[in-house]
Amino acid sequence: MLFAWICRDKPGKLQVRLDARPEHVAFLEGLNGEKKLAFAGPFLDADGKPNGSLVVVEAPDLAAAEALSAADPYAKAGLFESVEIRQWNWVFNTPAAN
Template identity: 40%
Template sequence: MPWFALIARDRPDGLEHRKQHRPAHLEHMARLDAAGRLRYGGPLVSEQGDMKGSLIVLEADDLEAARRAYAEDPYIVHGLFESFDIVETKPIFPRGN
């Protein structure tokens, strides 16, 4: 099954939105993980260690299915991101993927 990465940049006031919607976001991620679809998820951070975006990789049947899965994320639903892109990626390392 193909892998799709969400690469997202927070709005300037993103930290407050992250705090407010983080519990629901983590529940969404846990559901994807329990379904065996989540491959990686975590914040993008500045040189100072501040969260400034997200990188999430999941398996989906196709790009449209990935878009639907990401569209349900509370961070997207509530407008945390200033911009984001969803792209297919090919896992090479670690070997065995």
Template identity: 40%
Template sequence: MPYLIETYDKPDHHDLRLSTRDVHLAYLDANAERLIACGAKLDDAGEIASGGIYLVDVDTRAAAERFIEADPFHQAELFERVVITRWRKAYVDGRNVL
């Protein structure tokens, strides 16, 4: 059952994001089987991240909450806000998957 997790960084925390990035990416690599897709939300220049989008395949909202709470970005208190929403796959990679 897919969930969309959208994160919003605290203002002026770009340095914290950069210093925590490697351990965050290692966490994602270790949990790749749960990831449908994920990535940072960037400014229009494509240079500064201000949060992220995770599409995760987990069984429950509680599992989605545990997933994001275990992320090193979350543990470093990078996020100002986290929104978790159940998501229905309709199109993935340009293909209808309904």
């Protein structure tokens, strides 16, 4: 099953994001190596600066997706104001279709 993490940064925490980014990238690379990461990237504000994240992972259930999200270095650094985790169905332009 696929789960989307819709993460919103706390206002004024860009430096927290920048400081934790190397560990966050390594975390996502690890998920990718384990075939758990579908895709990921930041949301951007009007100035083009990151202010949140969209991460889609494969997990057996919601609890496992929540555990992965909690292990993200951004979450551990207290970057996020909110994290919504929703089951997601990839229908169009799937990797298998390309």
